[in-house]
Amino acid sequence: MTFSPQLEAKLEKLLNSYPAGRKKSALIPMLMFTQDEVGSITPELVQEVAKRIGIPPVQVDEVVTYYSMLHKKPMGKYHVQVCTNISCLLWDGDQLWEHACKKLGLGHKEVSADGQISLEEVECMGACSWAPAVQVNYDFHHRVTKEKFDQIIDSLKKPQ
Amino acid sequence: MLFNEPSPLEVKVLTKRFGLPNSASIDTYLANGGYKSFEKSLEMTQEQIIQEVKDSNLRGRGGAGFPTGMKWGFLPRQSPKPKYIVVNSDESEPGTCKDRVLIENDPHLLIEGVLIAGQAVGAKAGYIYVRGEYRYLIDILDKAIDEAYARGYLGKNILGRGVEFELYTHTGAGAYECGEESALLESLEGNRGQPRIRPPFPAVAGLYACPTVLNNVETFASVPSILEMGGKAWADLGVPKAGGTKLTCLTGHVNKTGVYELPLGFPVEKMINELGGGIRGGKKMKAFIPGGSSCPVLTGDEAWPLTMDYDSMAKAGTMLGSGGVIIMDEDTDMVKAALRIMHFYQHESCGWCIPCREGTTWIKKLLTRLNQGVGTEKDIDLVGDLSANMLGRTFCPLGDAAAMPTASIVKKFRHEFEAKLQKAQISMAGAAKNPFVIV
Structure with a gap:
């Protein structure tokens, strides 16, 4: 998946905000920022975020189901x-x-x-x-x- | 910008820059004494900074009221691991909206407080954990952080003094539980926001199992004025054992709701009648919650003679909490209020430990029925019993937060529960008997 250049820049800054080996810290902000652009947490987005952070997709899913602002189904504009x-x-x-x-x-x-x-x-x-x-x-x-x-x-x- | 008309009754220490043009900008901050306390801290030893904070009698402003200087003193002086500063800006306790006002109007005050904390414990990096709903505050903070880097107050060689500090914002995604310190750290590490077993406390093993200072926004924002005035002078603003000023959010049935900065020990009566302009509609106060919906509820009569500080509230069987004052007038339906409060805690229970997960669910079911006048007197007792069984039996304070208001409402306003049951039964007289009502 590719995102807008603005979002890509934001994600790059985000991934550089945590110490070496602690990329998983970026997970929740990354889901929030990408959801804003994609509209919801789609299965493709789960795979993409997992790949970028370097964790199994199931670890992304377990976070998505916990936080009330992360939606698997699209909400309105x-x-x-x-x-x-x-x-x-x-x-x-x-x-x-x-x-x-x-x-x-x-x-x-x-x-x-x-x-x-x-x-x-x-x-x-x-x-x-x-x-x-x-x-x-x-x-x-x-x-x-x-x-x-x-x-x-x-x-x-x-x-x- | 979000702030209310200042009142002459306020003592403006943290909020003194509110209302200045561009109060959130670094230029306004620097022109009005900003970052001077941080520069002062560069001339002080770690022990001296911590001693000033201890002298100030500053107690954690998030709700628990733990002495801040003591908390900072728990960090090991020598540590092979890096140390971190984490700001709890997850402000989610119902009734509380003060950190939002602080960040919106004066973000550099928070940044300066964090920098001083970093000096006090030898930390080189910090994270500001902001609740997801406060996205616009993250934008304000990011801009302020960029300004601070550009002017040399953050970075690898701060003010050319060889001091290093990096600061980042981090968004949450909607979870009350993440306001609890260990759940916040889990969330900051990219996990579900479930609490950790303590000890070890964050001072020893916090973020990434490293020594961590974790405080509320207002706590950090208090620190620059402590170094500016001196700890003892700052303490004298308040009362013994609780120094300084506290941002107080007036909410509910009061005429002038808003966020006000009051010295600790401010009388409740003066706060409501003079500052708040009295109860809405000239009514009587039925109930009073001093600091967020998790505090035990007081009746109006109990609350009027008290003062807004930790000891006064503790003696009255409640807590000063977060400063989110909730005022309910004589017309308030206390059963409905109890249900709405429990609805929240049931929704926010992380589900990890059973007394909280099951307790909040059962009590919500009982209160839902009682609110409709369905049930028996024994159900009212059961709500009290379940609350008592949750209290002190959960991993984190969420279980207590749910139990304390509920138990106090049932105890102090039991007659309202009984009246609902009676009313429902009278209205059914002559009609087909409702099988759910057991007389």
Whole structure:
């Protein structure tokens, strides 16, 4: 597999960040960075990452199944994550989650038919003082009301 | 940039540069006293640096509150192996959002703290482990690290003084468990984030089985001001046995939520009513969690007279924890709150040891039913029993983190569990008897 030149440069820097003989340390960042480009952790990607790091593919798989941000199935182009953990719950994060399901017609970890949007109910993402919080891919949105949520979604749907 | 309106009640030591134009840039940092403490550390012996940190009474800001100077002192002076500095920026304890604010507004403060720690123990490399969700912070840190290399504060010959230190960022991928120090090290080595059996502790065998200093972001960020002011003066900002200031995240039902820098020993009443502008809607406070959802829950009445420091909270049967204050008003459904907290710990249990894996799952099932008013009084007891059986019986503190809030909510708000059961039974009177309700 080949990646974009920017990602290749990033991976090269990554592999040089650890001492000799400790290349396996690069595994989780490499999976995160390549997933961002490929869209999900495909079987080919598992093989590629295993080859680049020099470990058996099964060691890549056992890591992929542990971490919640690594997905074997592709999520949407815009992965919408709604936090309902305690600090967000106290600011009606559970109602925001129900609203999000209705608005998008999706449930937990479901992807829209056109592959544009996916939805996930997530655990605490570190925005507790600005609850309830939503993350779209890596972008934070704070103090999200139902109206603000609709605006965020509508802005994603516009051609960019 | 993410920060709230500063309050005159704050004591701004770590956050003093927040709000300056380009506060994250090295130029702003250097123009405002940045890296001066590191330069000072170059003139000091390792023992002198560690002694200043000991004098400061700095205690780990991640949640456990272990004295930092003592932790650094555990590293062997002579070691045939390299030593490492690892920054825990996996901030995932529900209610906690302070490290994010620190890194976003002043990344060089963290870098300087790491450099001083490196000098104190003789480490030449460090890793900043950042939770996966905080990708934008990695970009901010990478930029700051590049700036520090370009200005000679990182590299093989720092400031021409023959000192070496290399610093790297490392992303996690979504796992609360990786905030636990030994699980973080496993993750940093490319494995599933499962805890290690200790001893040996990271000070002796940490990253790559080498001596390692592992502290929270805020802990490292406290160190430059300790060397600047002197350990004793820094200690005097706080209370005996807990020096300095602490970033406190006000969350939940309070008017002015936000991250504030408060001296240790700050009164709870003043924090909520003056700093936080009171409980939302002028309501009463039903429950109070001082430092992240893993702390035992206090009732409002228990919390009002306390002060925000380790000893005061310990005497009240809870912990200062990470500084993630969670405030719940009189309308809060405590059964639902207990369920949401347990839902989190059940989801995040790494599954390695049985009391945690099974305990969190069973309790979540019981709480799910109790929240719907389904069950008997004995089920309420069972939640308490299971929590008690998890406590202290797991490899890492995740089991305790799940048990402590649950046990305290069941004990202090039992009447709410009972009321739910009664309400469900009354609503069924006359209707077909629900086979799941055993009266």
